[in-house]
Amino acid sequence: MQNETHMMLRRITALFITFVAAFNIVACTTTQTTDSANQNSRVSIIVIHHTTANFGDSLQILTKPSSYPVSSHYLIPEPGDPTYGKSPLKIFKLVDESRRAWHAGTSYWAGKSGLNDQSIGIELVNRTWCHASDTGVNPYTGGPDRLCFYPDFADGQIALLTELLDEILERHPDVKPTHIIGHSDIAPGRKIDPGPRFPWQRLASLGYGAWYDDATVIQYWERFRAEPLPLINLQKALAAYGYEIELTGEIDEQTRNVVRAFQLHFQPWAVTREMTRESAAILFALLDKYYPERLDELLQVEEPLDSTAPCENEQVDEPEMTP
Template identity: 55%
Template sequence: MNLRLYCLVMMVSLTGCITGSNATFIESENQNSRVRMIVIHYTSENFADSLELLTKRSSNPVSAHYLLPESNDSSYPHGKLKTYQLVDENRRAWHAGQSFWRGKSGLNDQSIGIEVVNLGRCLQQKKSDAYKLLGRNILCSFPKYADDQIDQLIVLIKQILSRHPDIDPTNVVGHSDIAPGRKVDPGPRFPWQRLHQAGIGAWYDETVATNFLSHFSTELPTVETVQKALSIYGYRVEATTVWDDQTRAALEAFQLHFRSHRVDGEIDAETAAILFALLSRYRADQLQTL
C-alpha cells in the first residue's frame, strides 16, 4: 500500500471513530428491556463439572447467564455460597434450546437463564426419590433444594427483576415449561410457591382453585378446553380435540410446576382447578373465551 492510500484509509478510520464517540445521546422514553423471561434449570452435575460445561467450548456448547452452587457439593471450593455470572445479561446465553412460551419460539434471545446446581436426573434410582413421568417408564431422581441455595436464588432474581421490571410473573418459568416432553428441570421439588411468596413468579389463589375444584369434581373440562387453556397460559399446545402426546407433555410440565405431588400428564379435577385458577388470576380476559 502506498503512503497516500495508507493515509486516506487512516483518515476514514479515524473519522468513523470520532463520529461514533461524539454522538449526542438523548434517551427516548419509548423503549424497554429486551429481556422478557427468566428460565430456571438444574445442572444435573456438580459445581465443577457444571462450570466446565457452561464456560468451555464443546461439540454441544451450552451456557447460562448465572450459575448457583450448592453448599454441600464437595467440588465447590468455597465455604460461603457465591453467585457466578457467566454471560452478560444483555448478551444471549445458549440455555433454552428448542423452546416456546406464549407464542414465542427460540427463547435464548429474550430470556435470562439460571442454572442451579442440583443432581436431578432421569435415570433408574431408588424408588423413595423417584417419580414416574408421563407413562414412559422413566424413573427420575430429584434431590431436595437446600434452603440457603434458594435464598441465594431469590436474591439474584429480585436483582434481575429490578433491572428488567417488565418481566411478567408468568414469564418466570422452568426449562420444562418451555420444552415439554424434552426437559423436566428444575423438577418437581423446586419450590415455586416459595418464590411466589417472595414476590417472584406466578402461583394460584387457593380459594379460587377450591371453587373450581368443586365444579370440576362433577364434570371435567373437555380435551379441547384443556388444550386451549394450556395454550392461553403459555404452553405450545394445538387444539386438536384429541388426547395426544403434545397435550400430555404440556400437562406434565404444568404439573411439575404447579401440582408436583403427582406428575402423570393426565387431566383430573385438581389439575384443571389449578389451571383455571391461574387463568383467572393472570389471563382473566382470555378465560372468558373458553
C-alpha cells in the same frame, strides 16, 4: 531560575492537557448519545434450570468450548459440593445479560419461540440422578426403564436465587410473574428441569413468579365436578396460560408432555401426565388470577361432551420424569 523552569514545565503540561482534551472532543463528535424514552428491556422471561451435574462439571460444561455448546447467564452452586469447596456460596455470572446465553434450545412461551433471544437463564446445581435397568422398557414412555431421584434444593441456594431475582427484576421490570418459568415449561417434550422439588410455591410467596389461590381452585374443582370441560377447552386453557400445545381434542403424547410440565410446576405431588380435574381446577385458578379476560371464552363449551373429557375415575399413570 529553578522556579522559572518549573513554571514553564507546568505551562507546557497544561497546554498539552488542553490539546488532548480538545482532540478528544473532536474525536468523539461522530457519536452523540440522546436517550429515547421509547425503549424497554429485551428481557421478558426468566428461565430456571437445574444442572444434574456437580458445580465443577457444570461450570466446565457452561463455559468451555464443546461440540454441544451450552451456557447460562448465572450458575448457583449448592452447599456441601466438594467440587465447590468450603467458601461461602456465591452467584456465578457467566454471560452478560445484554448477550444471549444458550440455555433454552428449541422453546416456546406465550406466543414467542427461540427464547434465548428474550430470556435470562439461571442454572442451579441440583444433582438429580437416575438408576437405569439393564433390560426393560418403560411402559409409559417407550424409552429405557429408569428409577430417578430428585434431591431437594438447599435453603442457601434459594436465598441466593431470590437475591438474584430481585436484581434482575429491577433491571428488567417487564418480566411478569407468569414469565418466571422452568425449562420444562418452555420445552415440555424434551426437558423436566428444574424438576418436581423446585420450590415454586415458596418463591411465589416471596413475590417471584405465579401461584394460585386455594379458594379459587376449590371453586373451579366444584364447578368441574358438576360440569367437566371437554379436553379441547383444557388444551386451549393451557395455550392461553403460555404453553405450546396443538388443539387436537385428544389425549396425545404432546398433551401428556404439556400436562407433565404443568404438574411439575404447579402440582408436583401429583405428576400423572393426565389432565385430572384437580389439574384443570388449578389451571383455571391461575387464569382467573392472571388472565381473567380470557376466562369467558375458555369456559364456553362449543361441542357436546365426549369420552375425551377428564373423568373422575381416570387411570393415574406413574410419573415419568427424565432429566
